[in-house]
Amino acid sequence: MLNQAVRTSVTPVKPGNSASSASDQFSMVMVHAGLVASEFCYKKEEEIYGEDEPAEYVYQVVTGAVRNYKLLSDGRRQIGAFYLPGDVFGLESGPVHRLTAEAIVDTTVRLLKRRSVEQAAATDVNVARSLWAMTAGELRHAEDHMLLLGRKNAMERVANFLLEMDRRLAVAGLLALPMCRRDIGDYLGLTLETVSRALSQLHSQGVLGFSGARQISLRNRQHLHNMDA
Amino acid sequence: MLNQAVRTSVTPVKPGNSASSASDQFSMVMVHAGLVASEFCYKKEEEIYGEDEPAEYVYQVVTGAVRNYKLLSDGRRQIGAFYLPGDVFGLESGPVHRLTAEAIVDTTVRLLKRRSVEQAAATDVNVARSLWAMTAGELRHAEDHMLLLGRKNAMERVANFLLEMDRRLAVAGLLALPMCRRDIGDYLGLTLETVSRALSQLHSQGVLGFSGARQISLRNRQHLHNMDA
């Protein structure tokens, strides 16, 4: 499961545009608690942890991308979140992971032993507050996503997705999507064909440009905002 | 907004079948912190707090029922959760409420000042742990609900809803639903007509019985479990 221990680190990951406070808080937890994070690498498509497995570690993406999902018995899949560089994932209040996490592409993570984090939280109230805030941040995302899944049409979902990815991983105005159309569909509650058709329509309207299917440049963010309802 | 101060209390609410640990934790927070909760009543359809309003209180349902929802600008609504006797709601890690809460029927709540809760968490690590656990419980529900909204068909959603309500509010094998068909639809990402058709089909199959549209008895829970995918 853990491929390759590369090195240890307490330095912050990529201050970049993924300016969620979660990554800062992750660093803070480590600093306050005197913890040291190890780095590991997962290959493309490799499982990081499975649904209902004991939660032994907390992770932070350094490079790459992760999908977090649930499966129905017949194979239908709902991706709850994508984790990108700087994002913390796998943090549980209870004993087990409630979704499966997989590397979408080759991915490097920093990780902390969950038990160490718990101990830090038991002695430092600021650490405890940070853990709560991280879970609350995931809840906020889930609440927004329920609105999308329950009430938005296909074009609104895709527009919302593009704006979210633009905010979280665009560099130099260019979106380099790590995930395939099926992953996007399983995140948005659509089929891969519907995602493709929506993107094609936006392309033909000049709202976005392609440099290969996964390199996208947004040419009219306002139009996307208007479509997002 | 706060109609009527009835009395104060530190005793647990209704140990009943809503055996979520959240209500116990609410009591624990109060006991550990020496806090006293006030009781208030909201009338049917009355707003308890609005989206983006400052989060000043934490609430626990004593009697009645609450819907927690987000709206799109054109009126489409997604209900994220129903809160029933014993449930805690309105707890935020950040400064504001992210959904609107309304009483579905006449509802009594106990409430704590958020500032008091924060202070208790700052000095008692067990309180801090409880707050995190409550938010984590809401996140778990949201993750399950994303799977329902993104990937289940109408019958699977309704079957899931009936089993959830059966677990949370059935007394003597009878479900007394406080919410109308539109609320159920807005919770399940369906229209009220689709909810009604699914319930009618289950009735005609003998899976459930009606005593009025909102009094339901489940006659074949196994069948519902099988339908829930």
Place this chain on the structure above:
DNA sequence: CGAAGCTTTGACGGCAGTCAAACCCTGTGG
């Protein structure tokens, strides 16, 4: 250069949404 996987596009179908009308229940006032 070739194979495999990913993406796009097209044709068609079906599930759930929309619109509409009838039915039912509850509460209220005569």
Place this chain on the structure above:
DNA sequence: CCACAGGGTTTGACTGCCGTCAAAGCTTCG
């Protein structure tokens, strides 16, 4: 006590958005 009004629920007819199935095109990498 009954009539009525209003809202909630059920049912029907039809529509349409998105899913399904299929095939062709495009990348990428060995």
